Structures are given as C-alpha cells and as structure tokens.
Amino acid sequence: MLLNKWIVTLISCAALSACGGQNSNTASSASAPAASTAGSATSKVFRVGTNAAFAPFDYLDENNEIKGFDVDLMKAMAEAGNFKIEYSNKTWGSLFPALKNGDIDIVAGAVTITDERKASMDFTEPYYExxxxxxxxxxxxxxxxxxxxxxxxxxxxxxxxxxxxxxxxxxxxxxxxxxxxxxxxxxxxxxxxxxxxxxxxxxxxxxxxxxxxxxxxxxxxxxxxxxEHYGIVVRKGDTETLNMLNDALKQIRANGKYDEIKAKYFGS
Missing domain, CATH: 3.40.190.10 (Periplasmic binding protein-like II)
Structure with missing residues (x-):
C-alpha cells in the first residue's frame, strides 16, 4: 500500500512538472509572434524597380550598382519613414507590367506623371519638375x-x-x-x-x-x-504604400534632406 502511494505521488509530480514545462513553452512561443507583429511595419522590404539608364536619376556605376538622384531620394525616404527598400534594374518596358503583376511594389525611375498613366497606376506627390x-x-x-x-x-x-x-x-x-x-x-x-x-x-x-x-x-x-513632373509609382489602389511614401517625402522636404540630395546632383 505504501509502495502504491509512493508511485502515485511520483506520477503526480511528473505530470505537474510536464504541465509546468508546457505552459512555459506556450508563453514563450506566443510572445515571439507578438514581437514580430509589433515590428512588421518597419521590417517589410519594399521592392523598388527602376531603369538604370537615365542618368543622373538612375544609372549603373563602375561596380554595376544602381546609383542616382532617385536612389538617394528613396534611401532618405526609407530612413525617414522607417521602412526598407530593395532595388532591381529592369528595362523601361517591363517596369509597369512588373508592378501590376506584383513582382515589385514601387517604381522610382523618373516617371513623368500623365493623365494616361494615372488611369492605371497611382503617383505620389511630384518630386521633380x-x-x-x-x-x-x-x-x-x-x-x-x-x-x-x-x-x-x-x-x-x-x-x-x-x-x-x-x-x-x-x-x-x-x-x-x-x-x-x-x-x-x-x-x-x-x-x-x-x-x-x-x-x-x-x-x-x-x-x-x-x-x-x-x-x-x-x-x-x-x-x-x-x-512636367516626376512621381513615384505604386499599384492602382495601394493607398497604404502611397500614403507611406508621401509622408516620407514630406519629411525629407521639411528636414532639408531633399535639398541636400538635389544639390548633390544638380547644384544649388
């Protein structure tokens, strides 16, 4: 009888230990997604397409890296708006189909704002005349x-x-x-x-x-x-990205970064 009681006690302790461990793991795994969700707005990488054959706005340097006014502008906007960007170089004719198909999220490549284009895509506020x-x-x-x-x-x-x-x-x-x-x-x-x-x-x-x-x-x-005016392009109806870009553009105009970049490429 004493032996049976000892066995029951041992089993009960083991069960309690297992439950305690399960509760601890569940709390840990639940907190990770919460942290991830909290940082999702800043951790998203926006894929930016351009045609790097349009100096000084977009071009390839001697190391085959995409450079130019548009690139520096987008980097400054990403820093101000707390988002990330990833550039890809495409032919001019493939940029807008790639945007429409979801292969890229943004076109930043000296795109002139026209009524015809506005019918199928959305533009930020103008950034260059x-x-x-x-x-x-x-x-x-x-x-x-x-x-x-x-x-x-x-x-x-x-x-x-x-x-x-x-x-x-x-x-x-x-x-x-x-x-x-x-x-x-x-x-x-x-x-x-x-x-x-x-x-x-x-x-x-x-x-x-x-x-x-x-x-x-x-x-x-x-x-x-x-x-005419250049604008940054997003998919038609993508108001979230559009608002993010407009807000970031407004910030770098206000803090002087836009003028700094403009002076770098075009003088004062």
Missing amino acids: ITQVVLVAPNKNVNTIDDLKNLQKIGVVTGNTGDLAAQKIFGATSDKVARFETVPVMTKEVENGGVEAAISDSAVVENYVKNNPNKGFKIIQIPDFQV
Missing part, C-alpha cells in the same frame, strides 16, 4: 517646332515622354521618329549622326551635355513643350 528639350547636333539649326519638323530623323526612347512628344509633332507612325531602348543608345546615335536631334527630359539632356562638353551639342528649349 522637368520639361522636354531637344538635343541637337552641332551643325543643325533648330529653334522651333517647324525647324524640328524639317529634320530627317529624331531620336526618342521608346515609351518615354519624349516619345509621346514626338508622336504629337510627327504622328504615331512617322518614319522620322527613330526609337531606342535607352538614353545612352539614343545620344550615341546623335553623336554618330544616325539621328540629327533627340527629344528627352531636360535634366537628363543637361547631364549628358555637361559630361560631354567637347562634343559641341546644343540644348533647345521649345515653348510648345509643357512643364
């Missing part, structure tokens, strides 16, 4: 739209705003318009005489001329080209 300008070979005289129409070949980047401007001037199917995949390829054609001029964003053309001072190229500003 530009216009279209004409890069002209040294031996060509271009000052007006009519002068431009008298040239034989005009270069544009496919799908860029310069392409849209050229279509308005020459028509969508005009054989006077030569389309290229990137700005470097287009400007090389101007250098080689493959095209007599090219239409592109003012800051991009100015950057090219600044870095090629001995080539003698001219920049022509044509009044017919309206002022």
Whole structure:
C-alpha cells in the first residue's frame, strides 16, 4: 500500500512538472509572434524597380550598382519613414507590367506623371519638375517646332515622354521618329549622326551635355513643350504604400534632406 502511494505521488509530480514545462513553452512561443507583429511595419522590404539608364536619376556605376538622384531620394525616404527598400534594374518596358503583376511594389525611375498613366497606376506627390528639350547636333539649326519638323530623323526612347512628344509633332507612325531602348543608345546615335536631334527630359539632356562638353551639342528649349513632373509609382489602389511614401517625402522636404540630395546632383 505504501509502495502504491509512493508511485502515485511520483506520477503526480511528473505530470505537474510536464504541465509546468508546457505552459512555459506556450508563453514563450506566443510572445515571439507578438514581437514580430509589433515590428512588421518597419521590417517589410519594399521592392523598388527602376531603369538604370537615365542618368543622373538612375544609372549603373563602375561596380554595376544602381546609383542616382532617385536612389538617394528613396534611401532618405526609407530612413525617414522607417521602412526598407530593395532595388532591381529592369528595362523601361517591363517596369509597369512588373508592378501590376506584383513582382515589385514601387517604381522610382523618373516617371513623368500623365493623365494616361494615372488611369492605371497611382503617383505620389511630384518630386521633380522637368520639361522636354531637344538635343541637337552641332551643325543643325533648330529653334522651333517647324525647324524640328524639317529634320530627317529624331531620336526618342521608346515609351518615354519624349516619345509621346514626338508622336504629337510627327504622328504615331512617322518614319522620322527613330526609337531606342535607352538614353545612352539614343545620344550615341546623335553623336554618330544616325539621328540629327533627340527629344528627352531636360535634366537628363543637361547631364549628358555637361559630361560631354567637347562634343559641341546644343540644348533647345521649345515653348510648345509643357512643364512636367516626376512621381513615384505604386499599384492602382495601394493607398497604404502611397500614403507611406508621401509622408516620407514630406519629411525629407521639411528636414532639408531633399535639398541636400538635389544639390548633390544638380547644384544649388
């Protein structure tokens, strides 16, 4: 009888010990998700797509790393907004399908805000003002739209705003318009005489001329080209990400970081 009582006591203690251990593990595993959930807003990595062939906004350096005004801007916004970003370089034509399909979350690549684009994607508040300008070979005289129409070949980047401007001037199917995949390829054609001029964003053309001072190229500003603005792009209806970006952009404008980045690439 005494032996049986001792066995019962032993079993009871073992059971209590097991229950105590189970309760301890449950509390531990329950607290981990709670901590993770609390930090989820800051730990999410937003996948940012760009076309790194649009200096000084987006380009590849000698180490094949994506650099530029847009990159520094997004890094500053991520720090201000307490979120993380991960960049990927894509062709211009693949950026918006990738955004729509969910392969990336954000497009930050000197994207001009247009009514047509706003129908299928959402833009942040504008972050940079530009216009279209004409890069002209040294031996060509271009000052007006009519002068431009008298040239034989005009270069544009496919799908860029310069392409849209050229279509308005020459028509969508005009054989006077030569389309290229990137700005470097287009400007090389101007250098080689493959095209007599090219239409592109003012800051991009100015950057090219600044870095090629001995080539003698001219920049022509044509009044017919309206002022445009760049915006950061998110999927249509993604108001959470849009609000996050707008708030971060507002913060870096207020704290002076935006002006610092702008001065780095474009001067004061």
